[in-house]
Amino acid sequence: MSMLEFLHSIMSTHAPGVKMVIADFGGTGVDTAKLPAIAAALTKQAQQHFALPPPYGYGISATIRAGSGPHDVQPDEWVIGLLSKADQPDALGYHDETPNGKPLIKVFPLLLDAQDPDGLSVTISHEVCEALADPNGARAAQSRDGKFWAYEVCDAVEATSYLIDGIKVSNFVLPPYFEPVKKLTGLKLDWMGLCKHPLEILPGGYGQWFDPSKGWTMVQHAERAPQKYRAELIRLGLKGRTGRRQEAFPIEKR
Numbered sequence: 001m002s003m004l005e006f007l008h009s010i011m012s013t014h015a016p017g018v019k020m021v022i023a024d025f026g027g028t029g030v031d032t033a034k035l036p037a038i039a040a041a042l043t044k045q046a047q048q049h050f051a052l053p054p055p056y057g058y059g060i061s062a063t064i065r066a067g068s069g070p071h072d073v074q075p076d077e078w079v080i081g082l083l084s085k086a087d088q089p090d091a092l093g094y095h096d097e098t099p100n101g102k103p104l105i106k107v108f109p110l111l112l113d114a115q116d117p118d119g120l121s122v123t124i125s126h127e128v129c130e131a132l133a134d135p136n137g138a139r140a141a142q143s144r145d146g147k148f149w150a151y152e153v154c155d156a157v158e159a160t161s162y163l164i165d166g167i168k169v170s171n172f173v174l175p176p177y178f179e180p181v182k183k184l185t186g187l188k189l190d191w192m193g194l195c196k197h198p199l200e201i202l203p204g205g206y207g208q209w210f211d212p213s214k215g216w217t218m219v220q221h222a223e224r225a226p227q228k229y230r231a232e233l234i235r236l237g238l239k240g241r242t243g244r245r246q247e248a249f250p251i252e253k254r
Contacts, residue, residue, distance in 0.1 A: 017051065017061030018132065020105075021077045022124065025070045027084035028109040030120065035066035038121045041167035042128055050129055054175045055187055058153075060132045078131065080105040080124055092116060093123045095131040103135040118168060122161050125169035126154040140210065141178035143199060147209040149178060157190050158226075159204025201254060222253040 022035050042064040051061035064080070073079055086108040088094065092115060093107035105127040112119045130153055133139070139151035153172045160171040177189040180198040189195035194202060201207055203224035210216050220226055 017046070017063065019074070019077045020062055020064045020080055020128065021067040021073055022064065022080045022082065023067045023070050023073055024082040025084065028082045030082055030109050032066070037165070038124065038167055039064045039066040041121065041164040041169060042125055044164050045125060045169045046128065046132065049191055050132060050172065055181060056174065058133055058175065062128065062132055064128065078103045078105065080107065080128070082107050082109055084108075084110060086111055092119065093127050095127045095137065097136055101136065103131045105131055122168045122170050125161075126158060126172075129153050129170060129172045130155075143178075143209070144180075147211055149199065150208040150210070151178065152208070156200065156205040156207050157192070157194065157202050158206075159224075160190075160192055160194060160202060162192055217250055217252050219252045219254055 022039055024030055024032055024035070043062070046062035046064065050057050051059060053059045067073060070081075081104070083106055086092075087106070091106075091108060092112050093105070095103060095105045098104050105124070107120070107123055107127065109120055112123060116123070133153045134151045140148040141151055142148050154170050156173055156177070157171040161168045162171060163169070171190055171192045171194070173190045173195065174188055176187050177195060177198055177200075181187065189198060189200070199207065201219055201221045203221045204226060206218055206220040206226050208216055208218050
């Protein structure tokens, strides 16, 4: 039995972890009959992939269900709200927090239909992973050169996805991507095994690092930048599919 098979076997009985609910607030054009299958695939991703202990995952699990509407929300659940109108210019989705500090995910399906027709499940998956890794958008990892990288686990690989039971979910980077170990033998930097070195930006992805003397800098792939709407969100100081940063920042290509 391989190490990953062993970890999958011991994680099969773990606690459900964070509870989340997908709530359609109406006017989104979403076929709600498809939401239970999306929720089931996201739960598998959270429990069988994301929740593996470091360095193979983040050790954080979640159970996601499809609610019957905006009023079908339990007090202990994080809301994944499907909304008809974006409250940030051209945003497809991002994670934020409620006034009392509970993580809140917002997704805008009508804009997804126009910009990314197959992206609903991928966008929700992206936000679920990033909300689990950094619930309040405050974490950063310091690299060996002293830069602080925003702890966004999907941005660098966001143009890549994989299937769970026929549902597309987002790829995500793994802890060694931010916290390099001396030997990477047998370890991956992202779930799909596409990154070859720590802090690599895959085509169509981006990252953000902070230097106290320079502020925030966005890094994008030199040959394939994020989609146009993503770059505009970054220019405005937003974190793409994720929450907000308070400063707009220059772009570095690599």
